[in-house]
Amino acid sequence: MGSGKFTALNGIDLTFGKGEFTGIIGPSGSGKTTLLNIIGTLDVPSEGSALILGQSVANLTPASSAALRKSKLGFIFQSYNLFQVHTVFENVEFPLLLQGIETAKRRQMVLDALEWVGLTDKIKSRPAQLSGGESQRVAIARAMVKRPAVVLADEPTANLDAANSHNILQTMEKLNRELQTTFLFATHDEKVISYVRRKIFLFDGKVARDEIIDKN
Amino acid sequence: MMAFNLAFRNLLGAGLRTWLNVIVLSFSFVIIIWTKGLLQGWDRQARHDMIKWEIGGGQYWHASYDPYDPFTLSDSHGAIPEGLAAIASDTSIVPVLIAQGTIFPAGRMQSVLIKGIPPEQKILALPTEKLVSADNDIPAIIGSSMAENTRLGEGDYVTLRWRDRNGTFDATEIRIAGLFETTVPTVDVGQVWIPLEKLREMMLLPGEATVLIAGELTGEVSVTDEWVFKDHKTLLADIEQIIKAKGSMGVIIWGILLLLAMLAVFDTQVFSIFRRQKEIGTYVALGMTRGEVVKLFTIEGAMNSVLAAAVGAIYGIPLLTLQAVNGISIPVKSSDYGLAMAEKLYPVYSIGLIAGTVLIVMLVTTIVSYWPSRKIARLNPTEALRGRMQ
Structure with a gap:
């Protein structure tokens, strides 16, 4: 039990470009989800600034942040x-x-x-009738259907087995290449890490390392 | 429209929980409409029968007449004003003389009101033609309740005692010339109807009356200092008051039902908001404002009443129509209620009643749905996304 303030992120200075396939990597409590929530305009930094697609998160009204999520995220x-x-x-x-x-x-x-994720035969199914991999593919289709500029994926493979994890990662990689959508993952899953082309390691709310992987 | 579609999907998706609420709410709809329809039917039947049997198109009362004070009867009579006398002669106005008396059926003594009425009158439904007698006796008609209380039947003779205008007691035998069935106790219980001219003779009040009953009013109402006109509104005020008072029990019953239904809706809403935190967070993440989510949940709750109206219509329309056509048998005698009540009541379900009830229930359901939904506006979406209770 404590009454003091908890600092989730500290001294972060990052820029993400169009078409990136980036992993924000770190242990639990390192600030990955908080960073993703700020980029997703679901949270506002208490200090500093965050610009999302040219708009300052701090200056967004509830309606304009909802509009941004609706169309671009x-x-x-x-x-x-x-x-x-x-x-x-x-x-x-x-x-x-x-x-x-x-x-x-x-x-x-x-x-x-649904064709991108290979689920055209399941359009009438309910989520309860789907496997974990299929459910996550529906979630990917839902995130991608509006052709957003940025997709934020928080531990997308945490509930999936290895085969399903690779399957959905390949799907996302393919969409990233074809549609030039920026993907940002918050993860500590080695499988995800093996796919990303930029790795940002967070530790105690600070960027410990920022690596760009050349996969060509 | 999107919110309505979405709310409808969510509501149907909730399955049994939705249908339980809907069924309870539909009971409220049907019972509110039924009780109100019954009261409206009763009101209409009572008004209709009172007009037909007692009130006519309206009444002129002698200025001293007070139906609730029998002591006024000895003074509340007078000659029919000239203007009205002319109309009275062509039976467009029926003069009635009222006096106190006592009858002695089977050796018992019972106070009665003696009412003199012209046998040829056509305004009231009383079978006064039975008061025409070629013999020298005094024919009388009484209602079936009176007959039952006094154990008198058609053709029976009974002693009638009265005091004339000078206060002198006199008595004679009257013959029960006929009985009549009515739903209006005020022309039946404790009443003996005899020919007007006979009563005038007995009371030594030639040409006088206590009440003048009008037929259909076509012209101006004549009023003098001695005669006061009482219209339907005044004459039916008592019965409307009684029906209103009896209706308060119905209001309590449907109030309780509505409260139960609203508790179910409120409870479901509170439960939904706690159970569906992740869903709420997802709505916000996908681009809905918190205000839109509040609206969605409010519509979802309010739609319970729309479904309830549809479900209520499925069983309510045939049930209520059947009752409106065949009537509802009343197991108690109307005299026990002290006002006109037929053995069968025909409920009246007006469009206004149905639309009004549906609107009120929908409005109340919407308010009850909105109340807990306001909490959504205060939820932190990032916490909601994790399904954490807030």
């Missing part, structure tokens, strides 16, 4: 966070509904996204 969560009462199709359709995209176009975009 995609999220993938460790436990998938799918809507249990919706079908696969409806889950993927949700971000497009929020954007008010018209039905025919919406349908095509959802089918495209």
